[in-house]
Amino acid sequence: MYQDFLPIIIFIVLAAVLIGVPLGLQHLLSPRKNKGGDKLISYECGELPEGSAWVKFNIRFYVIALVFLIFDVEIVFLFPWAVVFQDLGLLAFIEAFIFVLILLVGYVYVWAKGDLDWVKMNVRYGKGRYANLQSKGETS
Amino acid sequence: MESSILTLLIFVPVAGAVLMLFFAMLYGKENAHYYKWIAAITTGIQLVLAGILYLNFDPALSITESPFTVQLNWITHFNIQYFLGVDGLSIPMVLLTALLSFICIISSWKIEKQALGYFSLFLLLDAGMMGVFLSMDFFLFYIFWEVMLLPMYFLIGIWGGPQRMYAAIKFFLYTLFGSVFMLLALLALYYYSDPHTFSLITLIQTVGSIDATLWGLSVKYLIWMALFIGFAIKVPIVPFHTWLPLAHVEAPTAVSVILAGVLLKMGTYGFLRISYPLLPGEMVNFAYILAVLGVINIIWGATNAIAQIDLKKMVAYSSVSHMGYVLLGIAAAISDSPAGAQAGMNGALMQMFNHGTITAMLFLLVGMLYDRTHHRWIVFPNDYEKPELAGQQGFGGLGAKVPVYTGFVAFAFFAGLGLPALSGFISEAMCFIGGFSVFRTLTIIATLGILLNAIYFLRAYQRIFLGPLNETYKDLPDITHRELFTIIPLAALILFFGVYPAPLLDMISPAMDGIIKIVQSVI
């Protein structure tokens, strides 16, 4: 049985060699001086970059992606069910119904808490420095 | 009636502690008055019960035949029994514990700070000590052994001297280190014995047949070493004694008395009750080492005591020294001559009892001095906080001011150094007789200890009580009636057993003979 793993070993070794050897050669053959400086600036079609490349990332995108992921996986589960449920009878229908119902509860929660709005209207700050702040919109 | 005396002896103090808690819940915690009286009455009842036990005690009966024995199934799963019994080995210890507990409660009459805690913890400690001396089932013995440690921690830690926190935790850690090894020995004995049992009586028969080996050594040897570590820390055997001076000095007076009077005896009691009957073969191999350690204890303890300038620490080191005599005595059990073995073992047990009374008296007297003058320095140390006093004598010529007290101190010091006609002499002499029959040179070296004891006791006496009166103490009050009440029973016992030790010897001889027989049978 162990002979079957031989290609994997060869692969690993080859991958390591193919990456390690050029890197090592480059390290040995490269000139010692003139490293860094202008050569390390990120390339922007010839223009000099201004400011930092790190942009403040709005958390809304993450929330949207997360919510999308959940319901996308739900859809993925519903697809095979949709194909075969006719043969499985009433029980399969009710089971999938319960499945969707549970996820519907989650959907209602996300909706009611305002996480589906692009700008969250009823933000409530927890305990801490900003506890007395209210956001525009609803007051509670 | 007879079968319940032992149970009552252990649980009457517990009932007293619970009663105190009820009082606290009902009447609020501020009155130290009630707790003192409850504690005094409880220990008084315990003393009366111990007296009844003594009067009805027949030394010729072994544990299995004695009417006092209680043997009930407690935890059938592990074959643990509630097995209490008293024989010649435990009865002096039981009497000592009962007497010293009562005396200590009387001597702590002045405790006001958190009195509820103090007295209830003291009663729990009392119950634990009684349990150790009365239990015949190893598991029960272990439980009571550990139960003792906890009240001691709190008693030293809350009501003690300036370094009390360090002393308490050092005491606890050190002693716990020893007792966890005892736990291993306990379990090993249980699982290696043929019908699995914890009962010490049954184990005597079944342990002989264990012949397993572990890591190249015989299991019985490992069990012996584990038990030795556990008991050696309690005795205390040099070099495991470093907790003792600290704990004794920092503890309040009554706790020091109990610590020195009773707790120190548990180590050697454990040797005699558990190690000797169960593992006589290992004991025989180890006897020489035990004797050597005993002699080291005597000499080391005495020489350290000579160097002390704190009176209480000096008495603490004298305790270390006196326990060395016990070790020498019990090592003599392997003697070829039956008279020598008997003398050694009987002397050892007598020394345990006598040292209990003597050292209790010593600590009580030191405590009385401390109560009046608030320091214990025989000579002030060189780095004392008041530089004008550094190097000066702490006391001086107190004999003129407090004659009755001085008389008792003289009595106690002479008892401590083993003056004939006082009980210390009898027991030390018997230990030497026993030791001499086996270990000639060691005993000769050990007799030096008597000289060293004399040096520090007499020197301290001369410095504190004789000579010109120190002007700071010209108004010192003499001994009060309550304090007299605490030390007169001890003094009477010391004198009585010094002149007429026969009652004590008759009580303990049959049991000691039994142990000697077991040891001699494997030689």
Place this chain on the structure above:
Amino acid sequence: MSNLSSLSFYIPELIIIIAILLVIVLDVIPVCKKYTFPLSLGAILLASVFLWQSYGESHGLFMGMISIDPFSHFFKMIFLLSTFSIILISRYEKQLDSNYSAEYNALLLIVLLGMFLMSSSINLIMIYLSIELVSIPSYILAGMLKNDKESNEASLKYVIFGSFASGLMLFGLSILYGITGSTDIGVVTAALQAIEYPLSIYFPLILILVGFGYKISMVPFHFWTPDVYEGAPTPITAFLSVAPKAAGFAILIRVFYTMFTLEGSVSATLPLTNINWPTLIAVASAVTMTLGNLLAVQQEDVKRLLAYSTISHVGFMLMAFAIISPDAVRAIMLYLFIYLFMNLSAFYMAIFASNKLNAHHINDWDGLSRKNPVLCAFMALTLISLTGLPPTAGFVGKFYIFAELFKHQQFYWLAVVAILNSVVSLYYYFKIIKSMYLVDVEGEVNKIEAHPVVNWSIILFSAQNILFFIYWEPLIGFIEKSINLWSG
């Protein structure tokens, strides 16, 4: 058993599921939000009633996915008790924001459901699923204090570490599936007996141990424990230190007892004897105990100290696990039961101290015995029990575990390490007692009362330490009947 007929045995879990959904729904409706707290408590009580009624059943449900047997029944009782107590006490914890209380309760109920599944799962996929169901809400719960930097740090570390460990565990489970061809534990066991290359089991075994070890904070997978325990709100710390650990042990016992031993006896693992995994566990246990104790000695923060102490307790339990016989399992279960009470009462005392005194450092506990003598007495009792001194229940637990080593005459060196660790643990537990009792506080001390719920929780849980010392035989009898694992 088919899916539909399994439902009749699945009622406690169904009650919890419906409770979760209802709590979330009620949270959304502002008028009903205040009913979520009694609803969650009521659901737990109802589930425990149904659980008691079904005691003694032994079936495999949902076509071999989970099994209802006395073993899982015992652990479910532990989970229900701890979750009930935590939900009850969280209401009176000042740090937690009451706006999020409904979500908090819902998350705790989800963790409860996951733990139920963890103790019952007999399928490799179910094992992974249940561990994730416990872990992910725990990540959120650890970070429940949104504006507290330490809480956020705790949650982040938990997420990263947990995902990593779960990933490795999944890898191990999949290798196991690849070797044996099935995900059902019974079939895997049978296939492992007949395996040609025993050495190939070593790798998945280690990886699975990574995942389980992370859950129970075994060294070297314990690194998340101190930071998470310190940063999370104290009720959550209490919960994490008790319930998921018990669940981790449940699943560890089930997997190792069923798959890697033959009829619960190490000596009869025929094809697997070249793999000395008991010694591996023994070494892990020794390292865990020692590391937990040595690091706890240096701690100054009470919660962190208790976190490290839980690591050392886990090491203790692993000591019995290295023997893996029915007696050892019994010892572990007894210890977990007693440990539940000890740990919860210790953490509740920490809640009391941080609520009323804002005390986090040990020095803030100075003189507490004069401010509230009753609670300090019970805390002292708990600490003594955690050390394992008689006459407390902690001693009983430790005694049983030591007895297992001696009964099977193995790993004596481990016993010596364990007793030395007991002595070390005395030192740091008594640091707290020293602070409470021995340190003199100058001046006037005013009494501090605790909220009745907190007060009685501490007292009741701490009283168990004495109760189970006197009365442990019925408990052992119950546990012996519970070591009845249904598989395949």
